[in-house]
Amino acid sequence: MIAKIAIAAAAMLLAQVLIVAVLAAVQRHVSIYMTIIGVSIATAPVVFILGRFLVGQNLSIMARIYLMLVDLALGGFLFHFMTLPDRSVTLRILVELLVAPSQTLTVDALKHRYSVRSMIESRLVQLSAGAFIDISPERVITLKEKGVWFGRFVTGGRRLFRITSAN
């Protein structure tokens, strides 16, 4: 019983990973997160219909719903996993070292490869695309309603969890 579920879960995850990888390669302008959400939602009804084949025996409606939830949860894990390579500054630093000659860099060389300006400007462009802020041609930043909400969430959360050392 456990083996059947484990194999079904592995198959569902593998299918989602493969579909997301192919779509990400084909549609580079689309957010990887939207792709993951889309694939997860799109595969859920397929899992509901093909549940019998996935676990190798007939399933009740409730069991198919559970299987669908497993598929959606696996998509959620893939979503969280993707935030690591895609967003993490720390992991980017490690990769910069990996691809550097002798896997060694001075701080100045690291700052040259992955500069604060490029980091900030890239994030600001993404925040602007996400309608959190607006950047004028004079490079003045204006917070939009969504940005104010996000800023308040971070400020309130840091106060709640007593975070003082984050950047």
Added chain:
Amino acid sequence: MIRLALPLCGIVFFFLLSLATVRLLRPRQPKSYFVSYAILLLIVSAWIYISIWGVTTLDDALGLTACMLVQALMCLTMWNSFYSLLWGFSGGLMHDLLNDPSVRHVDCLVRLYDTEVGLDRILARRLPNLDRGGYIGFRNGVLQLRPKGRLIAFGTWCSFKVFSLGMGGGTK
């Protein structure tokens, strides 16, 4: 469907335990507490599920799997929100932009984070952490990848390639 109330209760307890830990115990590294709570609550939920409904059929086993995965996902979502949003770079930018109107210009914001010499505000927190964690060696301004860091970096680099993420790190 009532079985799905179990992971919902689990996540409420996870939040309350995490909040109490951070506010009362104030650990320097709350990560280990969060992991412990998540694992403990998963065990408790599984025990309650098995005690009430048992696991005699495939339907029961699927229900248990779904409940455990949903609970683990919600704990991870909360944990990720804590670290990625509250500690993360984008969250930090939005925090600064909201609370300090004088940095609402791209160049002013860059100046706030950058330094001419030495470690800037972004590297100052990360490099010592990576050194302490054994991922890199950091001596006299020179960084060298260690085996543990090499493994993580290689996995990350593979993800860049498989999912067409460019060079990651929040840059496109």
